[in-house]
Amino acid sequence: MIDVRKKIFDLKRIASKFSLIYVVIGVVGLISLDSLVSAYSINKNLEVQSPFIYGVFFIVFTGIILYLMISHMQNVIKNIDKAYKELKKKEKDRLAPYEFALDHSVDAIHWFTLDGKYIYVNEATCKMDGYSKEEFEELYLEDIDPNFTRETAITCMKDIEKTPNWRLESIHKRKDGSTYPVEVSGHAFTYNGKKYICAFARDMTKRIESRKKITNMNEELQKSVKEKEILLKEIHHRVKNNMEIISSLLNMQANKSDDLKFKEAMKESRSKIHAMALVHEFLYLGENLAYINVNEYIERLIDDITELYEFSNTQIDYDLNIDKLEFSINRCIQVGMLLHELCVNAFKYAFSEEKRNLLCVHMKLVEDEIHMKIRDNGEGLKDLTKLDKADSIGMQLIHSIVDFQLHGTINFKNNNGLECDIIFPQKEVK
Known part of the structure; x- marks a missing residue:
């Protein structure tokens, strides 16, 4: 049943x-x-x-x-x-x-038909623009965005339909007539066999205000940096001038004395001072206040040493082979003092008027080390151990710089003259 x-x-x-x-x-x-x-x-x-x-x-x-x-x-x-x-x-x-999620989104969310008519908005849109959801159902894109007309609104919908990740910065008009900047992204989608456009609008008022603040801060920072650069350049210029004054005082003191050893000592002191002053001159004249072009500095330093120590009839050939390197102020002074001592020794003890003299200065970057070679074509030394035992200020300065400042090694040898090979790390050790 x-x-x-x-x-x-x-x-x-x-x-x-x-x-x-x-x-x-x-x-x-x-x-x-x-x-x-x-x-x-x-x-x-x-x-x-x-x-x-x-x-x-x-x-x-x-x-x-x-x-x-x-x-x-x-x-x-x-x-x-x-x-x-x-x-x-x-x-x-x-x-x-x-x-x-839609109603509590920070961004305004709009759904449009392909002719630019609103069919859905979230709560954020209503708060941002001042219209109710029912009022939006009677509005078109050009009613909210004054940059569009009826024709350009339809064109915009077609562009969004064809363009992945479509974006635009524009302006939206509230119900009370006020406007605010927006960033809009749009995507096309299909629902129940019909195509629609979904757009996300974000109020850019705070972002633009922040952008203006950052721009103003950057301008102030750039102005401050420029002022500091000028100040630093002026400091380097004054240091260089003060060193030149010291050099001139030493020269005046040497001219008042008849002691040849004293005159020679003053001459070497002036040369050392000039090697350091040259660093400040490059910083003053250059664009970079932190690093110095080594090639230009060494060429200028050797020219100045030649001008100070060259004999009237001395013929000197130069073999300069230097990689493109940049050194800090401290390292440039250290290398400059080394070159000064070694080149001055070549002028004093290896060069003569009776022959054609040669000065080689090579500086190469090999992996993470700098290899520096200074060689003359003099007679060399029969006993190289004397250099290690020498108590001259120049040799003490050379060993002090290489051992305790550059953290490198130094080696002297005879190679058609006296050759000095110095190796030190490229990275500065603090």
Whole structure:
């Protein structure tokens, strides 16, 4: 019995089933009524109450059938309505995080049709522009962005549709007529077979204010740096001038004395001072206040030493082979003092007027080390150990600079003259 009921009230083709049942009952009732009337016509012996009782029975039975049908349909409708409400609630619960994220987004979110009409905005858009969501449904892009017209708005939508990661900086107009700068990004998407445009707008007011502040700060910093550069250049210029004054005083003192050793000592002191003053001169004249071009500095230093120590008829050839390097102030002074001592020794002890003299200065960067070679074409030294034992100020200065300032090694050898090889790390050791 239960299986029969399930088959009858199965939702599949239920309308045709109920219609068929109703037709069958109606036909059966009509046949029975017809039989009753025929029997009465033939026999003239039918009880008076029979048609009435049969009619009542037929109506009651039909009513019961209709009740069952309508009751079942009501239950079906209730179930459908309940399922729809549950589905709607589930869908609402599922979309709740997305709606929350959209409405609480800092950026304004707009959905447009391809003709630039608003169909959706989030809460941030309403707060930024002053319109309600219902009012936005009547607006177009050009109503919010005064940079667009009806024609250019449609063109813009087409550009967004064709361009991945489309971006634009523009202006939006609020309901009260005020404007604010925005950065807009747009993307095309398809929903239910129809294309739409989703745009994200971000208020750039604070960013532009910050950008202006940073620009002003940078201008102030650049101005301050420029002033400090000028000040540093002036300091280097004054240091160089003060050293020149000291050199001149030493020269004046030497001219007042008849002692040749004293004059020579003053001359060497002036030369050392000039080697250091030359560093400050390069810093003053150069663009970089931290580093000095080594090539130019060494060439200038050797020219100055030559001018100070060259004999009237001395012929000197120079072999300068120096890599492009930049040294700090301290290292440049250290290398300058080394070159000064070694070159002065060559002028004093290796060069003469009777021959063609040669001075070689090589400086190469090999991996992370600097190899420096200074060689003359003099007679050299028979006993090189004397250089290590020498108590002259010049040799003490050379060893002090190489050992304790450059953290390198030094080696003297005879190679068609006296050759000095110095190796020290490229990176300065502090």
